[in-house]
Amino acid sequence: MDALIQIGFALALLAVTYFTGRRVERRHYASIRARERELAMLPAVTFRQIPSGWVVDGLGVVSGSVVVSVDYFKRFLAGLRTLVGGRVTSYETLLDRARREAILRCKEDARQRGYQAVVNLRLETTRVSRASNNSRATAGVEVLAFGTGLELRRDPR
Amino acid sequence: MILSTTETIPGRTIKRFFGVVTGSTVRSKHIGRDLMAGIKNIFGGELKGYTELLQESREDALARMVQEAESLGANAVVNLRFATSSITQGAAELFAYGTAVQVD
Amino acid sequence: MQYDPKLPADGINTSAEHPLREFALLVAGLIGAVLALIAIAALAVDRLVPLVPPSLEARWFGGWLTDAAAASDPRSAPVQALLDRVVSHWSDAPYPFRAGVIDEPDPNALALPGGAILVTSGLLDRVGSENELALVLGHELGHFRARDHLRGLGRGLAAQLVLGALGGSGDLVSGLSAFAGALAQHGFDRRQESQADTFGLSLVHAEYGHVAGARDLFAHLARSQRDAPATGRRLASYLDTHPLSEDRVAALAAEAAAHDWATEGPLTPWVRRPDAE
Numbered sequence: 001m002d003a004l005i006q007i008g009f010a011l012a013l014l015a016v017t018y019f020t021g022r023r024v025e026r027r028h029y030a031s032i033r034a035r036e037r038e039l040a041m042l043p044a045v046t047f048r049q050i051p052s053g054w055v056v057d058g059l060g061v062v063s064g065s066v067v068v069s070v071d072y073f074k075r076f077l078a079g080l081r082t083l084v085g086g087r088v089t090s091y092e093t094l095l096d097r098a099r100r101e102a103i104l105r106c107k108e109d110a111r112q113r114g115y116q117a118v119v120n121l122r123l124e125t126t127r128v129s130r131a132s133n134n135s136r137a138t139a140g141v142e143v144l145a146f147g148t149g150l151e152l153r154r155d156p157r
Numbered sequence: 158m159i160l161s162t163t164e165t166i167p168g169r170t171i172k173r174f175f176g177v178v179t180g181s182t183v184r185s186k187h188i189g190r191d192l193m194a195g196i197k198n199i200f201g202g203e204l205k206g207y208t209e210l211l212q213e214s215r216e217d218a219l220a221r222m223v224q225e226a227e228s229l230g231a232n233a234v235v236n237l238r239f240a241t242s243s244i245t246q247g248a249a250e251l252f253a254y255g256t257a258v259q260v261d
Numbered sequence: 262m263q264y265d266p267k268l269p270a271d272g273i274n275t276s277a278e279h280p281l282r283e284f285a286l287l288v289a290g291l292i293g294a295v296l297a298l299i300a301i302a303a304l305a306v307d308r309l310v311p312l313v314p315p316s317l318e319a320r321w322f323g324g325w326l327t328d329a330a331a332a333s334d335p336r337s338a339p340v341q342a343l344l345d346r347v348v349s350h351w352s353d354a355p356y357p358f359r360a361g362v363i364d365e366p367d368p369n370a371l372a373l374p375g376g377a378i379l380v381t382s383g384l385l386d387r388v389g390s391e392n393e394l395a396l397v398l399g400h401e402l403g404h405f406r407a408r409d410h411l412r413g414l415g416r417g418l419a420a421q422l423v424l425g426a427l428g429g430s431g432d433l434v435s436g437l438s439a440f441a442g443a444l445a446q447h448g449f450d451r452r453q454e455s456q457a458d459t460f461g462l463s464l465v466h467a468e469y470g471h472v473a474g475a476r477d478l479f480a481h482l483a484r485s486q487r488d489a490p491a492t493g494r495r496l497a498s499y500l501d502t503h504p505l506s507e508d509r510v511a512a513l514a515a516e517a518a519a520h521d522w523a524t525e526g527p528l529t530p531w532v533r534r535p536d537a538e
Contacts, residue, residue, distance in 0.1 A: 004189070018281070033271070034233055036268055037268065038204055039264035040202055040267075040268060041266050042174075042177055042178075043174070043264045043266070044176055044177065045174060045236075045256040046177060046236035046237075046238060046254065046255055046256045047164065047174075047179060047235075047236055048164055048236060049164055049263055051174075051223060053262070070241075073280070073284075074280075075245075077280060077283065077284055077346070078245050078248065079245075080284075080287040080288065080291060081164070081283075081287065082185040082191075082246070082247035083187065083188045083189075083244065083291065084187050084287060084290065084291070085185055085187030085188075085190070085379070086184065086185065086187075087182060087183065087184055087217075087276065088183040088185055088244075088245070088248050089182065089183075089275070089276040089278060089280070089283060090283075091183045091185055091245065091248070092181070092182070092274060092275045092276055092281060093275045094276045095181055095183065095244070095250060095252070095274075096181070096275050099179060099181070103177065117264075121177055121181075122238070123240060123254060124240065125240060125242040125244075125250065125252070126199050126242060127242065127243060127244050127245070132160050132247075134226070138244065139246045141244060170262075171262045172262060172263070173262060173263050173265045173334070174262055174263075174264060174265070175264075175265050175266075175267055175269075176266075176267075176268075176269075179274065180271055180274060181274050185341070196511070198391035220274050221274055223435065224270075225269040225273050225274075226269070228273070229265075229267050229268075229269050230271050257269075257514075259265075261438045
């Protein structure tokens with residue numbers, strides 16, 4: 001009978017984390033969209049060379065990073081998916097959020113330092129593991145966005 | 158949609174540039190492939206299953222990136238870069254990112 | 262070149278499919294696949310079990326109830342004597358059977374691979390006649406004849422193997438595997454029970470010349486089920502592992518009628534203690 005209790009407990013946990021995870025995600029996306037609109041006037045590009053016509057007064061490295069955590073429901077769904085194969089959809093929103101958040105933080109960093117543009121933007125993703133009995137458990141995903149911030153004499157727009 | 162890892166498209170000039178566009182996928186192979194890979198781990202050789210997996214992921218990620226670029230009204234993506242990472246055991250994330258531009 | 266601060270469309274890098282729908286599909290698909298695998302493994306076990314020769318089975322498991330252990334318990338001697346008499350009517354008996362008694366207030370009987378039959382003291386206290394005990398022993402012999410206990414063992418092992426191979430999504434999979442293992446081992450199916458019943462009945466008839474008392478057995482056990490206080494027990498009651506149903510009693514009566522066996526006759530009393538206390 002304790003097998004059934006185990007299953008019941010796991011199902012309850014799945015249900016709870018599904019709803020909490022969904023709420024966290026919605027709030028995060030709302031925040032992301034608002035800030036993206038706000039920071040749209042600061043270009044972040046992957047150009048390696050500074051575009052001609054831009055007069056640069058100063059430059060420096062800017063970066064932004066975030067670690068987004070995985071909830072139980074997403075992890076369980078991903079586990080099932082790796083048995084069957086195909087797109088792991090539960091992690092896609094995770095990575096999307098992490099990436100957009102990292103780029104936003106990079107732009108904010110640039111703005112705080114007085115830069116008007118970020119060039120040579122690069123993105124690095126890593127997995128953050130949790131130390132547990134199942135030592136390969138994914139605790140979260142870290143995305144780092146970094147580039148060179150440029151202080152421009154004339155507005156790029 | 159022109160895709161390039163170079164700074165500019167030779168012979169064309171960039172009229173406008175938008176921001177960074179990204180395309181990403183997380184894919185996994187089914188457990189049968191994992192078992193085969195485990196065996197290959199002992200004997201050596203190319204893990205064809207995983208090569209296929211990453212190839213599909215690359216195409217998928219590029220397609221999504223192109224979709225984002227199209228939604229901006231761009232007709233080219235320059236300075237294209239790829240990044241792969243392992244998000245969870247048995248699955249790989251691949252994302253492509255570049256700058257969406259409008260060339261003449 | 263000019264900068265155009267437009268934002269790309271949302272939702273391109275995520276899937277529109279609702280996670281709950283995907284969850285339901287994956288779980289259903291996985292459970293289906295696991296059950297199919299277990300069923301195939303069980304079929305394989307069923308095919309392989311008859312190939313295990315009884316001599317091998319006796320060698321692997323036979324040590325579970327040594328003669329010394331049985332001899333040291335005075336209660337087992339009359340049970341062993343009855344068992345020997347009942348077995349004598351089974352011409353193909355594959356190996357010697359040994360009887361043992363366990364101290365358990367709940368009436369129950371177990372068949373262990375290798376030829377050991379254990380009865381609980383609770384069962385010995387409740388049978389109204391020797392005939393009833395003979396039916397119980399004969400029923401267990403019927404399971405031996407069909408190698409049912411080996412099948413149960415094999416199926417349980419197969420279930421554990423399949424689920425173990427799938428690795429861990431953690432608690433859920435281990436919970437499911439424990440549950441499936443328990444299910445697979447839980448007992449013999451109806452067909453196995455009924456054939457054990459008929460074999461047991463035929464042995465009883467061979468021993469006594471009639472099958473009187475067979476129906477009384479179930480009545481006595483049902484009464485004990487009602488009277489017994491409900492406390493936690495390691496061994497489930499006889500009726501838990503051998504579910505009683507009207508069909509079983511009716512089937513026995515039909516079997517007796519088919520062979521034209523007398524259902525009335527003198528019942529041999531069961532001597533509970535060889536040294537009357």
